[in-house]
Each structure stands twice: as C-alpha cells, then as structure tokens.
Amino acid sequence: MSTVVNEVRKGFYLDSVALMRLSAEITSMGGIEEAVLMIGTPSNLQIMQDAGVLDSTGESASPNDLVIALRADGKSNANRALAHANKSLEGGALKSSTSEARARTLRGSLTAYPEANLALISTPGTYAAREARTALELGLNVMIFSDNVSLEQESSLKNLARQNDLIVMGPDCGTAYIDSVPLAFANALAPDGGNSADATRTAAIAASGTGLQEFAVLLTRLGGKLTHGIGVGGRDLSDAVGGLSTLTAIDLLANDKNVDQIVLISKPPGPDTANLVFEKLAACGKPVVACVFNQASDSEVTGIRYASDLRNAAELASGETLDRHDTQQLAQELTGSLSASRRKLVGLYTGGTLCTESQLILNRAGIKTTSNAPAPGSSASDSETAHRIIDLGADEYTVGRPHPMMEPLVRVSEFEQSLDDPSIAVILLDVVLGYGAHENPAEAIVNSMQQVTDTKDKPVVIASVCGTEFDPQGLHQQRDALTASGITVCNCNVAAAELAAEVINQQS
Amino acid sequence: MSANDLIKNGPRVIGVGLQGFIDDLNSQGQQAVAVDWRPPASKDLNVLAAAESLSSGNLDKMIAEANDQAITRMHTAEPMLVDVQLAGDVIEGLGDHKILHAGPPVEWENMCGPMQGAICGVIVLEGWAKDLQAAATLAGSGKVEFEPNHHHSAVGPMTGMTSRSMPLMVVENKTFGNKSYCAINEGLGKVMRFGGNDDSVLDRLRWLESTLGPLLADTLLACDGIGLKNIIARGLSMGDEMHQRNVACTSLILRELAPTMARVAEPETAYEVLKFIAGNDQFFLNIAMAMGKAIMDPVRDINGSSIVTAMSRNGTDFGIRVSGCGDEWFTAPVEMPRGLYFPGFSEKDANPDMGDSTIVETIGLGGFAMAASPAVAGFVGAGGAADAMAYTNSMAEISYSRNPEWTIPAMDFAGVPSGIDIRKVVNSGITPTINTGIAHREPGIGQVGAGVVNAPLACFEKACVALSERLSSS
Numbered sequence: 001m002s003t004v005v006n007e008v009r010k011g012f013y014l015d016s017v018a019l020m021r022l023s024a025e026i027t028s029m030g031g032i033e034e035a036v037l038m039i040g041t042p043s044n045l046q047i048m049q050d051a052g053v054l055d056s057t058g059e060s061a062s063p064n065d066l067v068i069a070l071r072a073d074g075k076s077n078a079n080r081a082l083a084h085a086n087k088s089l090e091g092g093a094l095k096s097s098t099s100e101a102r103a104r105t106l107r108g109s110l111t112a113y114p115e116a117n118l119a120l121i122s123t124p125g126t127y128a129a130r131e132a133r134t135a136l137e138l139g140l141n142v143m144i145f146s147d148n149v150s151l152e153q154e155s156s157l158k159n160l161a162r163q164n165d166l167i168v169m170g171p172d173c174g175t176a177y178i179d180s181v182p183l184a185f186a187n188a189l190a191p192d193g194g195n196s197a198d199a200t201r202t203a204a205i206a207a208s209g210t211g212l213q214e215f216a217v218l219l220t221r222l223g224g225k226l227t228h229g230i231g232v233g234g235r236d237l238s239d240a241v242g243g244l245s246t247l248t249a250i251d252l253l254a255n256d257k258n259v260d261q262i263v264l265i266s267k268p269p270g271p272d273t274a275n276l277v278f279e280k281l282a283a284c285g286k287p288v289v290a291c292v293f294n295q296a297s298d299s300e301v302t303g304i305r306y307a308s309d310l311r312n313a314a315e316l317a318s319g320e321t322l323d324r325h326d327t328q329q330l331a332q333e334l335t336g337s338l339s340a341s342r343r344k345l346v347g348l349y350t351g352g353t354l355c356t357e358s359q360l361i362l363n364r365a366g367i368k369t370t371s372n373a374p375a376p377g378s379s380a381s382d383s384e385t386a387h388r389i390i391d392l393g394a395d396e397y398t399v400g401r402p403h404p405m406m407e408p409l410v411r412v413s414e415f416e417q418s419l420d421d422p423s424i425a426v427i428l429l430d431v432v433l434g435y436g437a438h439e440n441p442a443e444a445i446v447n448s449m450q451q452v453t454d455t456k457d458k459p460v461v462i463a464s465v466c467g468t469e470f471d472p473q474g475l476h477q478q479r480d481a482l483t484a485s486g487i488t489v490c491n492c493n494v495a496a497a498e499l500a501a502e503v504i505n506q507q508s
Numbered sequence: 509m510s511a512n513d514l515i516k517n518g519p520r521v522i523g524v525g526l527q528g529f530i531d532d533l534n535s536q537g538q539q540a541v542a543v544d545w546r547p548p549a550s551k552d553l554n555v556l557a558a559a560e561s562l563s564s565g566n567l568d569k570m571i572a573e574a575n576d577q578a579i580t581r582m583h584t585a586e587p588m589l590v591d592v593q594l595a596g597d598v599i600e601g602l603g604d605h606k607i608l609h610a611g612p613p614v615e616w617e618n619m620c621g622p623m624q625g626a627i628c629g630v631i632v633l634e635g636w637a638k639d640l641q642a643a644a645t646l647a648g649s650g651k652v653e654f655e656p657n658h659h660h661s662a663v664g665p666m667t668g669m670t671s672r673s674m675p676l677m678v679v680e681n682k683t684f685g686n687k688s689y690c691a692i693n694e695g696l697g698k699v700m701r702f703g704g705n706d707d708s709v710l711d712r713l714r715w716l717e718s719t720l721g722p723l724l725a726d727t728l729l730a731c732d733g734i735g736l737k738n739i740i741a742r743g744l745s746m747g748d749e750m751h752q753r754n755v756a757c758t759s760l761i762l763r764e765l766a767p768t769m770a771r772v773a774e775p776e777t778a779y780e781v782l783k784f785i786a787g788n789d790q791f792f793l794n795i796a797m798a799m800g801k802a803i804m805d806p807v808r809d810i811n812g813s814s815i816v817t818a819m820s821r822n823g824t825d826f827g828i829r830v831s832g833c834g835d836e837w838f839t840a841p842v843e844m845p846r847g848l849y850f851p852g853f854s855e856k857d858a859n860p861d862m863g864d865s866t867i868v869e870t871i872g873l874g875g876f877a878m879a880a881s882p883a884v885a886g887f888v889g890a891g892g893a894a895d896a897m898a899y900t901n902s903m904a905e906i907s908y909s910r911n912p913e914w915t916i917p918a919m920d921f922a923g924v925p926s927g928i929d930i931r932k933v934v935n936s937g938i939t940p941t942i943n944t945g946i947a948h949r950e951p952g953i954g955q956v957g958a959g960v961v962n963a964p965l966a967c968f969e970k971a972c973v974a975l976s977e978r979l980s981s982s
Contacts, residue, residue: 020848021886036851043697051851102544105936108905109522109543116541117509117517122525127547130556131524133564134935141514146525167511179518181538184529188536228515252515435532 002033005070005078006058007086012066013039014089019066026085031077032070037085040065106134120183121170122146128171129153136160136168143231144170145184151240154233158244167248170233174209174436177216177229185209185405185436187217188470189226202317203228203253205246206265207236210351210432211310214466215265215291218314218492221468222322227258239270243277250277254284261287263317265310267356268295268376278304289316293360294376309357311494322491331502334460334488338425342459343507345369345500346418347389347428348411350404350441351466354430355391358497362387365501372396387504389428390414405437408444416448424459425507428500430493431478433467440473442481449485460503461487464496549937555969558976559934562814567979571832571931574812578831579909579927581810582871585803586682589761589795590733592725594717596672598689599660603672605636606653610668610864611822612837613656616647620823622703622859625951626667627652629705633713634671640705658818658829661805662689663797663864666701666947667823674713675721679736679798681806688801692716692724695788696955701863703951720781723773724765731768734761736799737913740873743792744924745917749881750796751865751874752943752958757792758785793865800867809834814975815908816928819870819940819963823862823947828967830930832975840966845946847959848886859949861961866942872911872924875941875960876903880916880924884943893918899941900925906932906940930975933968 019037026035036053038044040061048054053069061067068085072078103109110116119135121128125148132142132149136157149157149171161168169176176183202224206212208231216226230253232245246264253259262284269277269292281288282303289305291313300306307313315321345367349355352373359375373391374380391397392404392411404410411429418427431441445463452458463482467475479489490496521540523530533540550556561567596602607630609623619627624647631643631652646652657664664670669691676689694712698704728734739760746756762785769778785791804817813831820827827837842860849855868874878885878899885896897919904910907925915921928940939962946957 018883018886023851024848034851038851047851053851102542103905104544104546104902104938105905105932106522106524106543107932108901108936109541111904113520113522113539113541115539116520116522117514118519118521120521120523120525120529122523122529123545124547130548130560131545133560135522135524137564137568139509140522141509141511145529161511165510165512167514178514181519181533181536183519183521183533248511252511255512256515436529 001074003072003075003078004053004055005072005075005082006055007068007082008040008057008061009066009068009089011064012089013064014066022085022088025088026070026081029081029084031073032081033073034071035081035085036067036069038067038069039063040067106131106138106140110138110140117141118143118178120145122184125149129157132157132168133160136164136166139164139166141166142168142170143173143176143183144168144233145173146170147172151235154235155241155244158241162244162248167230167252168245169231170208173231173233175212175229176208176231177226180227182435185213185434187213187434187466187468188472189216189220189468190470199223199225200318201225201227201258201260202263203230203256203259204263204265205230205232205249205253207232207234207267207353209353210430210466211265211353211357213351213432213434214310214354214493215263215314217466217468218311218322219317222314222318222320224314224318227256228253234267237266237269237273237277239272243269243273246277247280250280250284254286259286261289261317263289263291263313265291265313267293274299289313293356309361309494311492325490325495325499327499327502330488331499331506335425335503335506337456338460338507339457340507342423342425343504344424345387345426345428345504346424347500348414348418349389349391349430350393350411351430351432352391352393354466354493355389357493358428359389361494361497362389362501365498365505367501367504405432405441408438408441412444412448415445416451419448419452419459421459426460426462426500426503428496429461429463431463431465431467431482433465433471433473433475433478435472437473442478445487446481446485449487462490462496462500462503463487464490464493466493546937548935549965550934550969552969555934555973558972559931562931562972562976562979563935570812570979571814574810574832575815575908575927575929578807578810578813578815581684581807582803582927583911583913584683585806587679587736587799587802588682588733589677589728589736589798590680591678591728592675592692592721593678594672595670595674595676595689598676598678598687599662599670602660602670604634605651606655606671608655608657608660608662608664608668608670609822610664610666610862611656611820612825612827612839614654614822614824616654618824620859620862621949621951622862622947623667623823625703625705626669626700627654629700629709630669630671632705633710634673656820657864658820661687661801663801663867664691664701665693665793665797665865666863666945667703668864669700673717675717677724677795677798679795679802680733681802684806686802686805688798688805690794690798690801692720693788693791693794695784696790698952698954702947702954704954705952719777720784723769723777723781726772727765727769730772731764734764736795739764740796741914744877744880744914747881747883749874749877749884749943751793751868752884752945753881754792754796755789757796758789761792761795762786796873797865797867800871803871804867807831812979814930816870816930819866819942820864821861821866823860826861826964826967828963828971830971830975833971833978836974838967838970838974840964840970843961843964845944845959845961847946847957849946849957850955853948853956857948857956859947861942861944862947863944865944866963869940869942870928872907872914872926874943875899876907877914877916877924878941878943879919882918902938903941905936906938908932930968930971933965934972937965939963939965939968
C-alpha cells in the first residue's frame with residue numbers, strides 16, 4: 001500500500017539541479033514509487049501536489065524551506081529513503097565522479113601535454129596510417145607499432161616526415177630505444193643506458209623487433225652503452241621505400257654528440273637503396289658496424305666493419321667477447337643418452353629476427369632447414385621429415401590470438417607435441433623478456449617439461465633468454481627456472497643455435 | 509618538435525592504442541600520456557576518405573585560411589540588444605498564413621505533436637481560425653506556409669513559433685550591420701514553445717505584444733541598446749552556460765534595464781514587466797539565441813570553411829549548416845535527450861529534441877561551456893564538476909579555436925571552445941553535446957525535464973562529403 005511521507009527542512013536551500021539529481025537517486029531505491037526534493041515555492045508545491053507526493057506537512061513549507069516528499073511502498077521503505085536523503089543532504093555535495101578525463105584524440109592529448117615529441121601508435125593497422133598522418137601534421141615524430149600499413153602509406157608518411165624534419169619509426173616497429181628509454185617491446189637497460197660513463201656510446205638502426213632487443217641485451221652484457229635504437233620497419237631498406245627513415249636516422253646519429261658509433265642491423269637492402277645507405281654510413285664520420293643477414297661479402301663497403309650475426313655485432317661494437325662454451329663437448333654430453341633414431345630438429349620461436357638468425361646459423365653448419373618464415377637458404381616447404389624452424393609470431397599463428405611473446409601458452413601445444421615425438425633430437429627455444437613481454441614466459445615451458453613421463457629418452461631442449469637483470473621478469477630467475485627443469489640455457493641465440501646444430505651433426 | 513628534438517631531449521610520448529606501453533613508461537618514471545583512443549565512429553569509408561582529404565595537404569591549408577577568417581568574424585562581432593519590433597514589420601514576407609518554426613524545413617504531416625500544437629495555437633492567436641480544431645484543419649489544408657526561422661535571420665526556442673503579430677527582440681551585430689530576431693521568453697510551465705496553446709498561453713502572448721514588448725523597445729531605445737558580449741563574459745563567471753542556466757545573465761540584463769525602464773514607463777507597467785522578467789530564470793535565453801544568430805550569420809558562406817554556422821532541430825530532424833556549404837542543410841533524425849524528469853514524468857513522456865536554441869552551442873556556450881556551470885552537468889546523470897570539465901574539454905577537441913573573451917574561471921580562464929569544425933567531429937567521432945529542455949510528446953503539457961542530447965554524427969558526415977565534393981570540383 002502506498003504511503004506518502006513528507007519532511008520539511010526549514011531554511012535549507014540547495015540548487016534545483018542538485019535536488020533533481022538526488023530525487024532521481026532516491027526514486028531508484030527499492031520500494032520507492034516517487035521521490036521529490038524541492039524548495040517549497042507555491043509553484044513547486046503545486047507540482048508535488050499534482051504528482052501525488054504532498055501531504056499536510058509538505059503543504060506547510062515556505063519558499064525558504066526544502067521539502068522532501070516520498071511516495072513509497074510501506075512505511076519502512078519510506079523511512080529508509082528519508083534517511084538516505086538526509087544523509088546525502090548532510091554530506092553537502094552529491095557524489096561526484098573523480099574519473100580523470102582523457103582526451104579522445106591526439107590533438108586533445110597534445111593540448112594537455114604540449115612538450116610531447118613522439119606519438120607511439122599501436123591501433124589496429126587499418127587506422128594506424130591516419131593517426132600517424134595526424135601526428136606528423138601536429139609536428140610529432142611517430143613510432144608505428146601496428147602492422148598492416150600498406151607500402152604506399154608507408155612511403156607517403158615517410159616522405160611527409162622528411163619534409164618536416166621528423167622521423168617515422170616502423171610500421172611494424174616492435175622495439176625502439178630513445179635516449180636509452182625502452183619503447184614498446186624492449187628490454188630494460190642498466191640505469192643511465194648501462195655501464196660505465198666512459199663506455200663507447202653506441203646507437204643502432206634496425207628493422208626492429210627481437211633483432212634490436214638481442215643486440216641491446218648482448219651489448220649491455222658486454223659493457224657497452226646503447227643510447228638509441230631506432231626501429232625503421234622491415235621494409236624501409238626496400239627500394240620501394242628507399243630507406244627514407246634509415247637515411248634520416250643516420251643524419252640524426254651522425255650529428256648527436258652522445259653517439260660514438262653506429263650499428264646497422266638489417267636484412268639485405270634493395271640494390272639501389274644499399275648504395276645510398278652504405279655510402280652515407282661510410283661517410284658519416286663515426287665508426288660503423290653493419291650486421292646484414294646473409295650479406296654477400298663482395299658487396300661490402302670499405303670503412304664499414306661487417307658482423308656475421310647479432311653476437312658478433314655486439315662484440316665488434318663493445319670490443320669484448322662473450323663467453324663461449326665448448327660446443328662439441330657439451331653436445332657430446334647432451335647426446336649421450338639420446339637414442340640414435342632421434343635425428344630431427346625443431347625450433348619454436350617467438351621472436352621473428354631470432355628465428356631468422358637461427359636458420360642462418362644452422363645453414364652455415366650445413367643443416368638444411370624449412371620454415372614458415374624462411375631466411376635466405378631455407379626452404380618454405382613445411383615437410384614433417386625436415387628440420388623445422390617455426391616463427392610462432394607469424395600471421396598464421398596470431399590470427400585471433402595474442403602474440404606468443406605476450407602469451408607463452410600459444411607455444412605450448414607445439415612444444416609438448418615435439419617433446420613426445422620420438423624422431424626429434426633437439427628442440428630450440430627463445431625466451432624474450434622485457435617490457436611488453438609476458439610476466440613469466442619460462443613458467444609455461446617448465447610446466448610442459450614436467451609433463452614428460454619418460455625421463456630417460458627425451459629430446460634435448462636448448463634455449464636462450466633475451467633479457468637483462470633490469471627487466472621486470474628478471475634474467476637469472478628465468479634462466480634458473482629453465483635450467484632446473486632440465487633445459488640447457490645458452491647465453492645468446494647464436495650459441496643456442498650452434499649447439500643445436502652440433503647435436504644434430506653428432507646424431508647423423 | 510623535430511626529430512632532432514626527440515634525440516636531444518629523449519622521448520616524451522603520447523600513446524595511441526595499447527595502454528600497456530604507456531603504463532610501462534610511467535612505471536619507469538617517464539612522463540607519457542595515452543589517448544583514450546577508439547576506432548572512428550563512421551563506418552562509411554567514403555566519409556572517412558572525405559574527412560581525411562579535408563584534413564591534409566593543400567586542402568587543409570586552404571580550409572585553415574577560411575576557418576581563420578570565420579573565427580575572426582565570430583570573435584570580432586559586437587552584438588547589441590537594440591529593439592523590440594513586431595515580426596510582421598521586420599521579417600520580409602511574413603504576412604497572413606505564414607509561420608516560421610524551429611529547425612530545418614519540415615512539412616505539417618511530419619511535425620511532432622508539440623510542433624503541431626504550437627502551430628494551431630499561433631493560427632488562433634493570429635485569428636486565421638476561430639478555434640484549435642479549425643486551426644488544425646487549416647494547417648493540414650496546405651493553405652498555411654511553413655518556413656524555418658533560420659531562413660529569415662530569426663531563431664526560436666523549442667517549437668520556435670514566429671508569426672507576424674509577435675514582438676521580436678532585435679540584436680544587431682554592429683561590426684557587420686546585420687540584425688537577428690527572437691521572440692520573448694514566455695516563462696516556464698504551460699507555454700507555446702513547448703506546444704501549449706490554451707487561453708492562458710495565448711493571453712500571455714497577447715500581453716507580451718501589448719505591454720512588455722513596447723516597453724522593452726522604449727527602454728532599449730532610451731539607453732541606446734545593451735552590449736551583450738560583456739554580459740555573457742560575466743555570466744560565465746557566475747555559473748551560467750546560457751542554455752540550461754541563465755539566472756545570472758537574466759539578473760545582469762535586468763540590472764541594465766531597470767533604471768531606464770523606471771524613467772520611461774508608468775510605475776505600474778514597469779512593476780509588471782520587471783516582475784515578469786525577475787520571475788523567469790530563462791528570460792535571457794532568447795536574447796542569447798538572437799545574439800548567437802547575429803554572430804553566426806556573417807560567418808555563412810566563406811568558401812572552404814568547415815565551421816558550423818547553425819545547428820537546429822524541429823522535433824523530427826536535426827540539421828546543421830556549414831560555412832563552406834552556404835545555406836544547405838545537412839539533416840538526420842533527431843535523438844532523444846537523456847536527463848532528469850520533473851516529478852510524475854519519465855522518458856516515455858519525452859518528445860524528441862527540438863528548437864533553434866542550439867545556436868548557443870554553435871557559438872561555444874551551452875554544452876560547450878559546461879565547465880562554467882557544474883550545476884548544469886548534473887543533468888547528465890551522475891555528473892559532477894569533473895564531468896563538467898570533461899564535457900568542455902571534449903568539445904574543445906572538435907572546435908577550431910577558443911574564445912579569448914568568454915572564459916571559464918574554474919579552468920584557469922581558458923576560453924570556451926569556439927567554431928565547431930565538421931572535420932574534427934568526423935575524425936574523432938565526438939559529436940556536439942547540447943544542453944536542452946525536454947518537452948512532453950503531447951502538445952500543451954509543456955516542459956517535463958531537462959538533459960543533454962548529442963547532435964547526430966550523420967549530419968557532420970554528410971557535410972564532410974558535401975564540402976569535399978565542392979572543393980574538389982572548384
């Protein structure tokens with residue numbers, strides 16, 4: 001049964017909008033048919049009368065009073081609502097949202113942060129070029145993490161950037177370091193760029209991704225200091241793009257007095273672009289190391305030191321040598337308990353450049369590999385009988401799924417299948433740490449290792465961890481967990497691939 | 509910020525997309541902010557292509573020049589309330605059997621209930637039919653001509669009725685010499701702008717014509733008009749946003765009028781008129797609307813400009829006009845307001861949004877100046893002062909400029925967003941927020957609540973395509 005309850009607060013004023021909000025809030029309480037809070041002017045009293053919420057108490061209100069008028073299902077509901085109303089009124093103000101409003105557009109954000117100098121774009125690819133163009137027009141440099149940006153869009157954005165003294169990193173630029181600050185998927189360097197103040201200060205230009213990460217990690221471990229790592233995107237050195245961002249980066253690094261030497265990490269450039277880029281590098285006035293995968297030695301330019309792989313690049317850049325294990329002896333120990341029928345190799349990679357590098361190392365050791373992302377010398381045919389090196393970050397594995405660097409479970413089924421396969425001698429893995437990567441990538445691998453029931457005859461598992469002690473995951477924690485589960489952990493990807501190659505060669 | 513600046517000073521990042529990258533930077537003590545990014549609202553690729561072509565390269569440069577000119581015209585306007593005159597005397601061709609209404613063009617059969625109700629009231633008021641029933645028959649017979657106020661330098665709130673015998677307030681833009689008109693605010697409750705049409709409504713209109721109108725005219729003539737820009741500036745600092753809340757500006761204009769009125773009027777008449785104004789918190793709204801029209805009319809038809817010159821609704825459609833597209837209307841079905849209702853009413857009683865009062869948002873007030881008026885933000889629902897600020901900030905994202913004279917103290921005297929840019933609306937998917945009264949869907953009942961409504965994105969999409977076509981063919 002409906003009950004009407006009124007209360008009058010003498011000499012109380014609150015803004016009518018605030019009162020309407022409170023009225024709506026109380027009406028929404030259970031058991032309340034209508035709640036009206038109004039100042040007692042004659043016209044307001046009439047409105048309350050018409051709404052059927054006024055009783056003789058409310059009728060007595062003057063224009064200086066507040067009327068709380070309720071029509072409720074029963075007395076107790078009415079009293080509850082009355083108490084709530086009074087409590088809210090005592091509180092003075094009504095609930096206010098404390099949400100900090102963020103701008104919906106780049107322009108809006110730039111108003112709030114006018115000192116900004118870089119837009120980091122990671123929208124779905126369809127929208128990335130638009131946002132990048134807006135950023136360039138607003139005078140911002142751009143790092144495009146997104147993929148699926150067309151070649152035409154890439155060229156046009158990079159031309160626009162050059163006209164405006166800006167740089168575009170990417171598209172598909174997973175990693176960059178500016179002033180030693182890691183951007184997107186990147187490992188934490190030692191504070192202040194790592195190591196002693198008098199270390200040679202190196203800047204890298206890379207297609208970007210795990211190639212730059214591995215180089216940064218190894219350089220830091222060898223005592224070098226990385227000031228910048230500029231990711232230019234995998235197509236920048238093609239003749240279609242003409243190395244626009246690479247050329248800008250060379251100019252920038254040549255003129256930066258905090259850079260002592262420049263390292264270029266890339267796939268072989270397009271022939272026209274190669275001349276342009278290497279001539280500019282040779283003439284930049286600073287020492288240059290180039291790590292160009294599968295570069296023919298007859299196309300080398302004088303004045304540039306060429307590195308055969310990422311470890312070699314880090315060694316040339318730092319002047320130090322990374323520890324080597326005795327590969328032959330270690331392989332003998334590993335193959336000791338391995339049955340002779342195990343002959344095949346499987347590489348399960350989360351990092352694209354690391355996957356490429358392994359293929360090159362294996363090919364160099366005379367082992368033919370196939371891959372879904374074949375490096376020069378590998379074949380694309382995915383035959384079950386061959387040695388397979390798989391890039392789990394390639395499109396066919398990531399459609400509708402997270403990248404395996406973010407979600408290690410993506411690798412689990414392939415890994416466990418390989419562990420159970422009696423023809424497999426060695427499984428080669430990468431474990432990438434750093435910002436953007438999963439918080440504990442070793443865990444899923446260790447769990448799979450513990451599933452193996454036949455502990456006597458199982459494949460050799462070899463891994464390398466791309467990470468530093470400063471990474472959120474912690475390098476030694478990850479290494480220790482892998483080692484404890486029976487995995488042989490090498491100090492870099494090259495060493496891991498070389499060891500895997502030796503295992504295969506000893507088995508055949 | 510050149511690439512060199514990036515290398516020299518280190519990265520100062522704005523993130524567009526994944527929030528985690530920005531969180532990582534913040535966790536390392538790096539200053540970085542993330543855009544609250546979402547995909548464009550427009551699904552139509554032609555629309556996105558048009559907006560993009562208008563936002564880049566030479567077209568962007570040309571449009572920027574045109575928009576600079578548009579903003580200069582807006583900001584150099586000198587609107588003054590100068591007179592009150594009968595509509596039939598100042599609006600050309602407004603004679604018998606012709607009624608001006610709010611919004612873009614609409615025919616009788618497509619009008620909403622309150623609009624039809626108001627039309628019938630006007631027909632009786634003007635004596636073209638003896639009662640409301642006869643009026644409805646006449647209106648449906650095709651013998652009454654309907655036209656938008658906007659086609660005649662006029663504006664009107666809600667139904668926006670303008671007919672020959674109504675007294676209209678006259679605002680003159682002294683810089684450009686143009687004049688604009690708006691009827692006198694009738695007060696709250698049962699009124700014609702909400703479709704009310706009974707004797708009490710018509711009697712009040714007759715009193716406005718016979719008493720208030722002439723006295724206001726005498727007063728304005730005697731004091732050489734009243735400058736409006738300063739009143740707005742002060743009203744903003746006193747909590748008005750000039751659409752939902754006009755209590756400060758109404759008080760300020762009353763203060764301007766009262767001394768002179770005391771001199772030119774009989775005491776009893778002055779008492780009646782001042783009492784009427786003092787009893788109506790929204791009296792100033794109609795003056796602000798005429799002012800808005802007077803400011804925006806000189807901005808019409810600047811070749812290439814992407815600035816909105818009018819936003820208006822007729823209860824059926826929402827329409828906008830864009831400077832670079834002349835007098836063409838871009839319309840889409842009007843949306844329902846969201847807000848708070850007076851006791852005894854709810855959403856199911858509400859009429860779709862209506863009125864020319866959106867001219868106030870077109871000049872950067874109303875929903876655009878929400879931060880000046882946190883009390884009004886409550887109409888959104890759970891909004892507080894922070895939400896009010898957010899509304900104004902997001903309106904700044906779709907505006908070309910800010911008004912240097914109309915500032916908001918609570919935002920460190922930032923100017924209100926000025927000049928809605930259709931490109932920014934389409935590119936961001938943010939549509940103008942409008943503070944509005946809610947009319948009952950049945951004629952004659954009046955206002956049942958107040959709230960906010962958004963201008964439909966489709967109006968801006970169509971305008972972008974049209975502007976792009978005009979500029980590519982010229």
